[in-house]
Amino acid sequence: MTTTPSHEKFNDELWVWGKAAQRPRVLHTMVRVRDLDESLRFYIDSFGMKAMGQRFEFEESRASAVFIGYDDYAAGNCLELVKEWDVNRPYTQGNGYGHIAIGVPDVRETVERLRASGTEITMEPAVLLQGGPHVAFVKDPDGYAIELIETRQT
Amino acid sequence: MTTTPSHEKFNDELWVWGKAAQRPRVLHTMVRVRDLDESLRFYIDSFGMKAMGQRFEFEESRASAVFIGYDDYAAGNCLELVKEWDVNRPYTQGNGYGHIAIGVPDVRETVERLRASGTEITMEPAVLLQGGPHVAFVKDPDGYAIELIETRQT
Numbered sequence: 001m002t003t004t005p006s007h008e009k010f011n012d013e014l015w016v017w018g019k020a021a022q023r024p025r026v027l028h029t030m031v032r033v034r035d036l037d038e039s040l041r042f043y044i045d046s047f048g049m050k051a052m053g054q055r056f057e058f059e060e061s062r063a064s065a066v067f068i069g070y071d072d073y074a075a076g077n078c079l080e081l082v083k084e085w086d087v088n089r090p091y092t093q094g095n096g097y098g099h100i101a102i103g104v105p106d107v108r109e110t111v112e113r114l115r116a117s118g119t120e121i122t123m124e125p126a127v128l129l130q131g132g133p134h135v136a137f138v139k140d141p142d143g144y145a146i147e148l149i150e151t152r153q154t
Numbered sequence: 155m156t157t158t159p160s161h162e163k164f165n166d167e168l169w170v171w172g173k174a175a176q177r178p179r180v181l182h183t184m185v186r187v188r189d190l191d192e193s194l195r196f197y198i199d200s201f202g203m204k205a206m207g208q209r210f211e212f213e214e215s216r217a218s219a220v221f222i223g224y225d226d227y228a229a230g231n232c233l234e235l236v237k238e239w240d241v242n243r244p245y246t247q248g249n250g251y252g253h254i255a256i257g258v259p260d261v262r263e264t265v266e267r268l269r270a271s272g273t274e275i276t277m278e279p280a281v282l283l284q285g286g287p288h289v290a291f292v293k294d295p296d297g298y299a300i301e302l303i304e305t306r307q308t
Contacts, residue, residue: 011283018305023202024305025224025231031252070178077180096297133173151178153164153173
């Protein structure tokens with residue numbers, strides 16, 4: 001691990017989260033996945049996310065990382081999917097982390113589409129707080145809980 | 155659980171994530187915490203986040219939830235902190251979820267401030283990819299891994 005002062009050999013391509021921010025912001029949540037292609041298909045095909053340009057290959061830690069989301073690195077709101085090259089067993093999730101929430105215009109339509117493609121629906125669309133949006137829960141390919149929250153009043 | 159069509163009894167206060175979004179976006183990551191006040195102090199005092207207006211009290215599931223972040227619900231990039239009223243044991247984290255990343259203008263200054271307030275630093279600030287930003291890892295009060303990424307070139 002080398003601590004090179006960043007101003008000496010500045011590599012613009014590595015400052016994907018921006019280089020002029022004066023204030024902090026939440027950037028992404030990282031989850032480890034068993035099959036990067038399957039996870040990318042899930043988040044891209046089912047949720048319309050896109051993979052951001054660069055795929056990071058960490059030779060030293062033997063892992064690959066792809067960032068996905070709806071905007072770009074600097075906008076935050078991203079997920080980092082990490083594939084450890086030597087790990088094929090399922091990951092455990094503990095009971096601390098709860099879920100990752102995605103706002104979608106139509107929760108019921110999204111759930112039907114996910115169901116048709118074989119996704120496990122763990123809570124059917126429902127209005128939990130009277131007058132509030134529909135929410136639902138599904139599982140991603142590794143079993144991570146994804147909450148869907150309706151963001152468009154119909 | 156009641157599924158009331160949302161257009162019948164619309165409660166504007168519950169549509170905190172917006173009600174006109176035509177496209178999906180990542181909204182927040184939820185983590186369970188043992189001591190809501192301690193966690194709020196950590197994220198507010200050390201990171202400058204703010205608690206969003208409403209504290210949700212879920213009588214049925216016996217839990218409270220507070221959303222925190224730098225902007226507002228609709229902007230996404232939030233964390234949802236959940237306190238289960240009847241749980242006081244430490245939560246387990248498994249090995250699937252990795253971390254939550256926060257971009258800060260000055261990683262080294264942030265780490266020194268966190269260290270002074272007793273936060274455990276799990277990886278000292280370092281440039282991992284030549285010419286890239288400083289990154290560091292710290293633990294929040296429940297042990298969740300927080301990655302700090304420098305977002306301002308100095």
